[in-house]
Amino acid sequence: MSNSGHAPVLLAEAMEALALKPGGTYIDATFGGGGYSREMLGRADCQVIAFDRDPDAIARGAALSESAKGKFTLQQARFGDLAAPDLVDGVVFDLGVSSFQLDEGHRGFSFQADADLDMRMEKEGLSAADAVNRLSETALADLIYHYGEDDESRRIARAIVQARAAAPITRTLHFAKLVEDSVGGRKGARTHPATKTFQALRMLVNDELGELARGLSAAERVLKPGGRLVVVSFHSLEDRMVKQFITARADANGRGSRFMPDLPPERAPSFTLERRRATAPSDDETLVNPRARSASLRWAVRTDAPAWDDLDPPELAPKAEAEWQKLN
Ligand SMILES: C[S@@+](CC[C@H](N)C(=O)[O-])C[C@H]1O[C@@H](n2cnc3c(N)ncnc32)[C@H](O)[C@@H]1O
Incomplete structure (x- = not known):
């Protein structure tokens, strides 16, 4: 990718998974170069609330904030803290770094x-x-x-x-x-x-894995019944976490718990899965955008059950994390 911009990865697939509808409200948790936000606004007469933690991404979004006034808001925040005034119809995460961050x-x-x-x-x-x-x-x-x-x-x-x-x-x-x-x-x-x-x-x-854990739980809390959670990840640690998050929450009263009919209501499935396998980019996409090579998309549909307890961030590298905490 040249330094002329960021080519959104799995864009069509992410939009399809979001099942955008007119009048809907969607969160773009990772604005980046704005590719997903722009596509959402172009495809449906909807509201988009976007976040990015990088101040440069926020500055880059100023033009869209102006041209899509009333339909689009962008704020500098971590998606681990994401919240919305009302429940939303979809939350999309496109994880990792943007080509802007890499190329600058x-x-x-x-x-x-x-x-x-x-x-x-x-x-x-x-x-x-x-x-x-x-x-x-x-x-x-x-x-x-x-x-x-x-x-x-x-x-x-x-x-x-x-x-x-x-x-x-x-x-x-x-x-x-x-x-x-x-x-x-x-x-x-x-x-x-x-x-x-x-x-x-x-x-x-x-703290990318900690952010992802908090972000997934935050998304679970802000999605309305029928709302879509869509996540594009770029390495196996992230993809595994997303997979475990949605399958655990979808399987609660299904395969995982058929021997436990008396599950407490808070463990009722908070998501359903229409597709268990991840979606990978097409050969055509990876040919023109090598950054897409390792991408993987998963999505799930929110039920009306209460959100589960917050996901604990995995402690994958405890020695490093403990020393890092002390330095911070
Ligand atoms: C792959 S890019 C997103 C590209 C975007 N979908 C597009 O089409 O232009 C990822 C973006 O997520 C942002 N990001 C990463 N972790 C974040 C977090 N915890 N909270 C908010 N933004 C985050 C990065 O700063 C980066 O701009």
């Missing part, structure tokens, strides 16, 4: 451009450089193994600690090279050897 080299999300090792979506708080320079070797290995799903985590963590003993690690390219050298290059690999380590850092710095 100075944000430090990418190893394609030299920049401060930053990665903060909100431009506030501790950065990726803080994680790299201040977490212990054990915590770094834990992080890269569990969030990055990288088997070379220990070797990478050791190289980081050795390098920072000489001087703090502050730049993306230096860091990417350090990771690459520590694993000996990985010749023939389709992705850069630092890809997973960058992903792990980004997830930690922005």
